[in-house]
C-alpha cells in the first residue's frame with residue numbers, strides 16, 4: 240500500500256500522465272523475449288578494447304585482495320608480525336575499499352568514469368611501489384591502505400563504464416568479464432604466491448609489487464581511451480558524446496541511441512525536484528527499489544561466505560590429507576582457478592539465460608553446497624579423534640590450555656593449539672593437543688611436532704583442522720560451491736548494479752551497493768573465526784547456507800530481468816511494487832513522461848514489461 244501511495248505521489252510530483260488509449264503507439268521491440276533474437280550489428284573491436292582495459296581494474300581488485308595471504312606467510316616471519324598486525328594488514332585494504340567505493344560515487348559524477356579509472360590505476364601503481372620497497376610494517380600498512388583506495392574506486396567505476404559503452408545485447412557479457420578478471424586476478428595472485436614462496440627472503444616484495452605492471456598498462460591505455468558518452472552528454476559535451484558513440488558503435492547510425500540518452504537526461508532535468516542525489520533516489524519509488532535490489536544482491540553475495548570459503552580452501556585441502564605446505568599453496572591456486580573457470584561459464588550464460596535465472600540457480604546451488612560443506616564438517620567433528628597421549632617432558636606444554644582438550648575438534652577450534660598425532664594404518668594413534676609455535680603455525684611450540692610434520696617418523700601436525708575420513712565430503716562441497724557460486728552470485732551483483740539505475744542515480748547507486756559489498760566483506764571475514772569458535776565450523780557453514788536461502792527468496796521476489804534492455808529502459812522494470820518480480824502479468828504503474836518540442840507533444844511510456852513506447856502528437 241505504502242508503495243502504491245509512493246507511486247502516486249511520485250507520479251504527481253513528476254507530472255507523469257497516462258497515455259491516451261486512442262492514440263496509436265509505436266512500440267520499440269525491447270521485450271526480453273525478442274530483443275536478443277534480433278540480428279545485431281557487428282560489434283567493433285574498439286568496445287572489446289575498452290572492456291579489456293577497464294577490466295584490468297577488476298584484475299587488480301582480484302590480485303591485490305588475493306596476493307596478501309601468500310605474502311603474509313613470508314612477511315610474518317621476516318618482520319616478526321604479531322597476529323594483530325597480520326589482521327590489520329589484511330583488513331585495512333578492505334576497509335579502505337569500502338570508504339573509497341562510497342566516495343567514488345561523488346568522484347564519478349564530478350570527474351567522469353575515465354578520470355576515476357585513471358585515478359584508480361595511478362593509486363594502484365603508487366600502492367604497489369610503496370609495498371615493494373617497504374622496510375617496516377608501518378610503511379606496509381600505508382601501502383595496503385593506498386591499494387585499498389584504488390580497489391574501492393575501481394570496483395564501483397569499472398562496471399558502470401563498461402555498461403555505458405556496451406551495446407545492450409552484449410552488456411551483460413562485457414560487464415561480467417570484469418568479474419572474470421577479478422577471479423583471474425585472484426588466480427594469478429595465487430600462482431605468484433606459489434612461485435615466490437620458494438624465495439623466503441624478499442619474495443613478498445615481488446608478490447606485492449607485481450601489481451604495478453597491470454596498473455601501469457591500464458593507466459597508459461586510458462590516457463588514449465574516451466569518456467563514457469552518457470557522462471559526456473549529461474555534462475553538456477554533446478559533440479564529443481556523439482563522436483564517442485559513433486566510434487564505439489563502429490560508425491553505424493547512432494541517432495536513435497543518442498536521442499534516447501539525450502531525452503532521458505532532459506526529462507530527468509525537467510522532472511528533478513532538486514536536493515542531494517541519495518535523497519532523490521530514496522524518495523522516487525523506482526530508484527529506491529533498484530537501490531534495495533542492488534544493495535541486497537551485494538549483501539547476499541558476501542553473506543554466502545565466498546571469501547571465507549576461498550580463504551579456508553587451503554585448510555579444506557589439507558584436511559583431505561595433503562600435508563606438504565607448498566602442495567597446499569598450489570592446491571589453493573587450483574581452487575582459485577576453479578573459481579575463475581566457473582566465472583567463465585557465467586560470461587557464457589548471462590546473455591543466454593538472463594540475469595534473473597542465472598542468479599536464482601546460482602544462489603540455490605550455493606546454499607545446497609554450503610549444506611554439503613557443513614555436513615562434511617559435522618561428520619568430521621563427530622568422528623573427531625580423541626586425545627590419547629599426554630607428553631610429560633615439557634613444562635611449557637603443561638602450562639597451556641591445550642592440555643585440557645579431550646578431542647581434536649575442540650583442540651583445533653582454539654587458535655593457540657594444534658594436534659600432533661601418529662598414524663597406524665587408517666587410525667590415528669598417540670595423539671596430543673599442544674600449543675602452536677608463536678612464530679610459525681606449521682610447528683608446535685615444543686614436543687614431538689616442534690619440527691612440524693615428519694612423515695618419515697610417522698608424525699603429523701594438524702593446525703586448524705582434524706584428520707578425518709569424511710574430508711572428501713568437504714572437498715566435494717568446496718568444488719560444488721565454486722561451480723554454483725562463480726557463474727551467478729559472483730558476477731551478477733556487479734553486473735545488475737551497473738545497469739539498474741537511471742543515469743542521474745547510477746554513480747551514487749553503484750557507490751552505495753559497492754560500499755555494502757565491502758562492508759559485508761569486512762564483517763564476514765572479521766567474524767568468521769569467532770563464529771566458528773561459537774558455532775563450530777559446521778554451524779558457521781549452516782549459517783551461511785541459511786543466509787543464502789534468504790537470498791534466494793529475496794532474488795525470487797525482487798530481481799527483475801534486465802537482459803536485452805537499453806540502459807534508459809530499465810527504470811520501467813522497477814515501476815511495480817518491490818517483491819512482485821516473480822509475478823506474471825502486466826499489472827502495475829505505467830510511467831509516462833511528456834515533453835513539448837518543435838510544436839509537437841512527445842510521450843514516452845515506460846511499461847512494466849520492459850517496453851518503451853514513443854508517441855508524438857502534432
Ligand SMILES: O[C@H]1[C@H](O)[C@@H](O)[C@H](O)[C@@H](O)[C@H]1O
Pocket residue numbers: 418421422425540545546578728729730733756760
Ligand atoms: O564478485 C567477486 C568475486 O566473486 C570474488 O571471487 C570475491 O572475492 C569478491 O568478494 C566478489 O565481489
